[in-house]
Amino acid sequence: MPARFPDKTVAANASDSSSDSLPRTCCLLVARNGRDVWTIGSNVILKNKVHYPGCDVEVANLDFVSEQIETPVSKILYSWRESDRLYTLQERVAGVPLADALPRLSQKDLARIGEQLGSFLAQLRGITNQTMQMLDGRTVIDRRLLKPLAAASEREQEPKVISTDEGVAEALALRIRGHVDETTLARLMARMPTATPFTFSHSDLHEGNVMVSDGQFTGLIDWELAGFYPVWWETVNATPVLDGHLPEELGHPDALKWFDVYHAVRDAPESHETLEKLQEYLGS
Template sequence: MQSMKAHGRPSPGNVLLRLICFASRCKLAWTLWCWFPRTVRLACYRSLEEAGLPTHAMSKVVKLPCGLVLKRVNRSPFPEAANTRFVAERTSVPVPRILDVVEGHGPEPYGYILMTWIEGEPLRAWIAAHSQRTVEEMTAHAQLQEAMDSGNMEALEAAMGEIRALPPPRLDMSEGRELADDLREAFRGLRSLSPCNPCAISGLHGRPLSTARCGGPSMLGPFSSQDDFKDTVFSLAGGAVAYRLPELRRLAAPVRAKMHRVCFTHGDLHDGNILVKDGRLVGIIDWEHAGWYPEYWEATMMEYHMMGRPLNHQFWDDVQPFGTLCYDAELALEYALWRCTGTTTIADARGDDLSCPRYVRISFVPRLSLRGLLDCADEAVVAQGPMKGNF
């Protein structure tokens, strides 16, 4: 039997793409589509996932025509969609518009979110393009990228040794004034939201929190008080490094004693989740970890993602998204806990010094994931990288 393609007919996936594009532009048609049974929409989105263009090689996000993007998640998709809609409705923060959410049922949870595509480059690309580096720095980081691409561990260690010896790179913020203003306004909008329960620490509508810290656990709470939240986060540390607990308790005491304001928090605000176009903020994406946290959590989680990233530190020091607020005690505690919790534990003597440096140089990066290593190289080598937009 000859294939449909042999007769010049469009494939089923392309037919679906055209139908979805048409329906998304017509409010009545889209309302009717969303009334279709869940199983039908799931099957269609599975076909669209295969027909779309992945935003990068390992991504489960595919770009569709007509300014749409389809994201597959290995969990319930409803919390992320609800968080995104909540921010869109209550603030002026630019986020994707959610069009449809469908949850599958099987041995493992999964689902799809269909939303609008935001055209822009990740903040990491903007930072890289505005960095000022010497020829020696560019050469060393290019060697690091080449070593990671080839998997040559000996060359990787040599390149990292050279980078450790170099002074921190410098960031030119002369073209970043409007972007900084946009980000400060976005933070003000988020942190001005009032929780229904000013004491509880939870996801939206009292759901559990989904965290992106130290490799898990991925779900925590909900908690009736911030003391319960702080105690739970503290309890995750220890294990093979339980002898550090006295120092951890000393660092935890002032944080535990302070009653923090509860703020709506993105919870995973790394430089890949902020989109920039023409020097302006155009989108903040990936809201699956958002929820009501103590006010310092956004700041410490941003620091968590900036370990070994001096350019990012320079950028956010200039932006000052939290104004005059200072979370030194909270960061000191969190930095110490990171070195004693989950996949970021440093179990040998190098991890016994729990004091928090403002900059964690690249010497700590090998303990992070391959993603962290690649991000460090991305800061140094301004490559074309993955497709611009939400991914």
Template sequence: MDVPTIRLSDPSTAVPSECSGDRCRRFNRQLDSSICSSASGYGSSSEYDRCRACGWWHNHAAYYGTIRLQDAVNDRGVWFIGSDKILKERPADDGLCTQGAISQALALDPAIPAPRVLHDWRDAKKQYFVLEERVPGTTLGQVWPTLIQSEKTDIAKQVAEVRQRLRALTAPSIQSAGGGACYPPFPCYVGCRADGPWHSDAELQETLRARLTEDTPCGLPDKIVDNLLARMPTCGPYVLTHGDLHLTNIMVQEGKLTGIIDWEYAAYYPVWLEYVLVSSQSNCPDDAEWKALLREELDAHGDGYPDAVRFWDDVSALKGYPYLDGLGQRLLEKLSVGE
């Protein structure tokens, strides 16, 4: 069973007498043991109730520390270390594990507001850890309903300006920050395993061709694939791309941008990919409103790629071939005659 994401409050607002284990047990009651393995729950007669997150026993909870579990989902966790550091833990096969290299790339432009990675490493079990500075402020998602329209627009403008700086950080290939494999820049293939690097647009097209002919239920005909790939916009330059400008990854304070966080999937991608991802549908109304504003600002900064959005909409429409909806059928007819 999937474990829901848990977002705990800022440590500064936590009850002073509540240790990490207590907090886990409190959420355990709400989420049916999604984090803690408490058989009887907080306040039970058993004094040997151990927290799976911090490993501490309830009867030893006299330590009132400043290390707090801030976010957890499945086997991924984020801990606040005091007031100014964050420790992230990821499973061995999760993400690209290149946040140290990303931090070094971002350091080429100190004006890009991103957390500085102090240390990243793998332990003997290949678990990946990242110790980084904590960005001041709160997430845009937390304060979005309280902001006036001019503040929302101003924050979108600031993020678009950061994107302009990121466009100046380029690589010779579509690759991870460390120069190796990255996730394929295919918005409709979210969750794919790392692949590449791709040293040219032609190499990327061949990978996409394989996906379209092998991953669809019956495989798209070659003629359809040829005509579809002819619509793919030029990918260069390959620029450092965040890849997830969700409003929970934007940090703000007093209506101003203080940082962009969670760069774990960032890599050097086609110049249009960030815009395509921002243009994708969001199930969160606040995030949908945010991304609509951000698209407007990207357009105003000359960073809009509607042709790339249309191309990936077309790719998505054909993923289920031959079981297509009306939109997919009409597109198939056009591609079959070379339109």
């Protein structure tokens, strides 16, 4: 099952490859979008990707999380730049992705995994910040929340610092202005649930990043998108596979309903289904 709100700008250009011709001690797991992930032995992985400003964000995120919560996370062993590539050696999280394990898991297993993952997310939720940002101060980079703006004039209107509900609403409204009339836009944005406190979120909870073993949650992988997001973003953006299995107190059903409408207006404004969804939501 794909992400609830997939980032189509990446999916359109994605290509996968793998190799089974190498010895098992060194195996290519993923080659996608200029990024390779290799296993080295049983307990270490090597990530290799194009270097660009801010590309070492996952290293900073994992170091930060390891200092903030009690539950262990994958430890960065060594990271370095070589020519135009960034290499990172880190501990391998035990188990397999939830996506691979799903056919063998019972509802009882999923309930247990959801509870254990929920306990982990609750620890992250205790880490808050006054502004919506990455650890290095940049605006959050998950394009499923802040879709890239094409026009330079729009980018100039983007709030430089987002520290209030009004700032979040302004940034999100900028991405659908012109898709609906101003009155409808104002009505929709007025119903956006409060985004504060901005909480540290993994921001990529799909079944490929949730690791499990023997019906137990073992950890999360791929922390590149993590940062301080709206308090509701983590569970709103989580894979539907987890619906009904995460602790109720972590859920934000009003935010999920609102973002579902917002997402439709943003990404499919001319769809008849979007119009019906919007009218039903604003009329409720």
